[in-house]
Amino acid sequence: MKMNIRRPDDMHVHLRDGTMLSHVARYTASQFARAVAMPNTTPPILTGEQAISYGDLIRRRAPGLEPIAVIKLVRSSTPDVIREAARLGVAAAKFYPEGVTTNSEDGCRSLFDVEPALEAMEEHGMILCLHGETPGVFCMDRERSFLHRELLPIARRYPRLKIVLEHITTEDSVGFVQGLANVAATVTVHHLLLTLDDVIGGSLRPHNFCKPIAKRPADREALRQVVISGDPKFFLGTDSAPHDVFLKECSSGCAGVFTAPCAMQVLAQVFEDLNSLDRLEAFSSEFGARFYGLPLNEGRLELVREPFRVPAQCGSVVPFLAGQDLRWSVA
Amino acid sequence: MKMNIRRPDDMHVHLRDGTMLSHVARYTASQFARAVAMPNTTPPILTGEQAISYGDLIRRRAPGLEPIAVIKLVRSSTPDVIREAARLGVAAAKFYPEGVTTNSEDGCRSLFDVEPALEAMEEHGMILCLHGETPGVFCMDRERSFLHRELLPIARRYPRLKIVLEHITTEDSVGFVQGLANVAATVTVHHLLLTLDDVIGGSLRPHNFCKPIAKRPADREALRQVVISGDPKFFLGTDSAPHDVFLKECSSGCAGVFTAPCAMQVLAQVFEDLNSLDRLEAFSSEFGARFYGLPLNEGRLELVREPFRVPAQCGSVVPFLAGQDLRWSVA
Numbered sequence: 001m002k003m004n005i006r007r008p009d010d011m012h013v014h015l016r017d018g019t020m021l022s023h024v025a026r027y028t029a030s031q032f033a034r035a036v037a038m039p040n041t042t043p044p045i046l047t048g049e050q051a052i053s054y055g056d057l058i059r060r061r062a063p064g065l066e067p068i069a070v071i072k073l074v075r076s077s078t079p080d081v082i083r084e085a086a087r088l089g090v091a092a093a094k095f096y097p098e099g100v101t102t103n104s105e106d107g108c109r110s111l112f113d114v115e116p117a118l119e120a121m122e123e124h125g126m127i128l129c130l131h132g133e134t135p136g137v138f139c140m141d142r143e144r145s146f147l148h149r150e151l152l153p154i155a156r157r158y159p160r161l162k163i164v165l166e167h168i169t170t171e172d173s174v175g176f177v178q179g180l181a182n183v184a185a186t187v188t189v190h191h192l193l194l195t196l197d198d199v200i201g202g203s204l205r206p207h208n209f210c211k212p213i214a215k216r217p218a219d220r221e222a223l224r225q226v227v228i229s230g231d232p233k234f235f236l237g238t239d240s241a242p243h244d245v246f247l248k249e250c251s252s253g254c255a256g257v258f259t260a261p262c263a264m265q266v267l268a269q270v271f272e273d274l275n276s277l278d279r280l281e282a283f284s285s286e287f288g289a290r291f292y293g294l295p296l297n298e299g300r301l302e303l304v305r306e307p308f309r310v311p312a313q314c315g316s317v318v319p320f321l322a323g324q325d326l327r328w329s330v331a
Numbered sequence: 332m333k334m335n336i337r338r339p340d341d342m343h344v345h346l347r348d349g350t351m352l353s354h355v356a357r358y359t360a361s362q363f364a365r366a367v368a369m370p371n372t373t374p375p376i377l378t379g380e381q382a383i384s385y386g387d388l389i390r391r392r393a394p395g396l397e398p399i400a401v402i403k404l405v406r407s408s409t410p411d412v413i414r415e416a417a418r419l420g421v422a423a424a425k426f427y428p429e430g431v432t433t434n435s436e437d438g439c440r441s442l443f444d445v446e447p448a449l450e451a452m453e454e455h456g457m458i459l460c461l462h463g464e465t466p467g468v469f470c471m472d473r474e475r476s477f478l479h480r481e482l483l484p485i486a487r488r489y490p491r492l493k494i495v496l497e498h499i500t501t502e503d504s505v506g507f508v509q510g511l512a513n514v515a516a517t518v519t520v521h522h523l524l525l526t527l528d529d530v531i532g533g534s535l536r537p538h539n540f541c542k543p544i545a546k547r548p549a550d551r552e553a554l555r556q557v558v559i560s561g562d563p564k565f566f567l568g569t570d571s572a573p574h575d576v577f578l579k580e581c582s583s584g585c586a587g588v589f590t591a592p593c594a595m596q597v598l599a600q601v602f603e604d605l606n607s608l609d610r611l612e613a614f615s616s617e618f619g620a621r622f623y624g625l626p627l628n629e630g631r632l633e634l635v636r637e638p639f640r641v642p643a644q645c646g647s648v649v650p651f652l653a654g655q656d657l658r659w660s661v662a
Binding site: 099138139140195196197199200201202203204205206207209213216217248249250251252253254255318322 | 430469470471526527528530531532533534535536537538540544547548579580581582583584585586649653
């Protein structure tokens with residue numbers, strides 16, 4: 001069996017910088033036409049100019065992959081910074097609450113700290129991408145807390161601001177996104193497979209450890225149901241996030257799951273298990289582009305129902321489902 | 332400031348076997364007079380004879396530490412096995428549901444699978460020690476599930492069977508133990524300090540990873556309140572569980588926190604923080620012995636309010652709070 005779909009976009013991915021970028025971008029390029037490349041690099045991408053340079057770098061390192069530019073929203077993100085970024089074609093700005101994930105130490109505590117920037121973004125049609133967790137709240141409640149304290153009031157106060165709640169992990173988030181006209185959500189590959197049990201329920205599995213942490217079986221089920229529902233507000237953003245193995249298997253391990261080498265193969269398997277292969281293309285290749293106001297890709301991706309073994313290691317990075325056999329391959 | 336208390340007992344500790352036993356037993360011996368030494372060794376301690384041999388081994392490796400003998404309750408634990416173990420002075424039998432923790436692959440699915448053994452234990456006054464988690468249930472709900480499905484019916488069916496629910500982690504468990512006349516509980520040192528946030532809330536912390544997993548702040552608070560309440564049904568069992576560092580910091584890490592090198596120092600700090608230093612001795616040195624029907628220790632332990640730095644590593648094992656400074660020392 002084969003499936004030929006419009007080439008997908010990854011609406012949330014960490015391509016990093018330096019040698020890691022050179023190493024991992026090819027995996028994303030092999031499956032996706034475009035990538036919303038996250039700006040929490042070292043140093044971070046804070047301005048339109050930096051975003052342009054980073055985009056050029058990505059194009060050189062991963063020919064064929066078109067970056068969608070994003071800047072990081074920090075205290076210094078003035079309306080002028082936003083205006084200039086919009087003029088240079090930056091599509092979105094990403095908000096990381098302080099300390100909730102990798103390289104987020106320079107984040108703000110709250111969206112209310114960057115309201116002038118939000119106003120400018122609304123005015124210039126720039127999308128707000130959110131890591132939706134409240135710092136300091138108990139880990140299993142952080143995302144729910146953010147919905148009530150930040151997302152709801154901000155989405156209502158800026159009704160023309162387009163917002164993407166990234167990598168949602170809970171049933172609550174699905175409901176909130178459905179209920180707010182200007183809010184969409186990305187869903188990762190790994191959150192369609194994992195629950196907290198896959199991190200701490202048996203042995204401790206650092207390569208399944210990510211932020212936001214995978215939640216309960218009922219939460220995973222809500223994500224699975226919404227991605228096959230055909231609701232255009234929910235689209236693929238893998239949040240593929242590579243870390244060197246020694247930064248994962250250590251006494252203080254980094255958060256992030258590296259799904260780039262197997263993203264579409266795993267998705268095909270999940271959608272097949274849910275008897276919804278016909279919904280895969282819209283979720284992976286259409287809804288994201290539409291929300292971002294981008295043309296759909298012309299290229300195609302062929303998925304073949306032939307076994308694919310995920311590499312045990314990709315250089316210094318252990319991928320998601322390392323060494324496991326999947327039912328679908330990318331041709 | 333000094334505090335001179337009756338020498339404490341560790342009513343739940345993993346001393347292991349082979350070179351690990353030789354290495355770790357001294358830490359327990361330096362603080363505790365007696366130790367309920369868990370039988371999930373390799374191979375396991377299944378009979379009275381094996382328990383006697385294991386006890387002799389512990390005495391040779393850790394002079395001054397008196398082991399309290401326990402056998403492991405498995406499918407082959409017939410009433411004859413129980414009777415013979417009781418005759419040889421074995422105090423307790425430990426039930427591990429299949430697959431819930433280290434070396435529990437040979438466990439039973441349910442207490443109802445070993446009812447003839449339970450009857451014999453009740454008859455011979457042998458204590459039932461429980462790892463109270465239901466296999467296959469979502470990790471955050473496993474302990475609660477066990478209370479309803481196993482502990483409650485078994486405690487009622489065998490009202491003269493003395494039961495210890497080990498290493499409790501939830502507010503629910505505190506309430507259940509208080510409500511059942513024949514049930515007591517051990518509380519570990521680390522569950523008085525940790526919540527799930529200390530495992531997965533920031534970086535991934537394998538040295539805080541244990542079974543049952545630390546739960547919510549409200550659960551930790553319930554444990555803290557009950558250990559200072561003076562309720563004799565709650566006593567110290569550290570569940571100190573050493574693993575080589577390479578089995579913790581790896582792709583599939585073992586569960587267990589090694590608290591033996593700092594158990595009483597940490598406890599003194601916790602009880603002091605709760606303005607309850609006067610409750611430490613009963614919790615650590617009296618309630619456990621009384622529930623087991625053992626005489627109280629004659630020896631003393633002196634705790635001094637002088638800084639103690641927990642070793643960064645104890646040989647191949649990383650201890651709880653490695654490298655951190657505590658306020659209390661053992662003289």
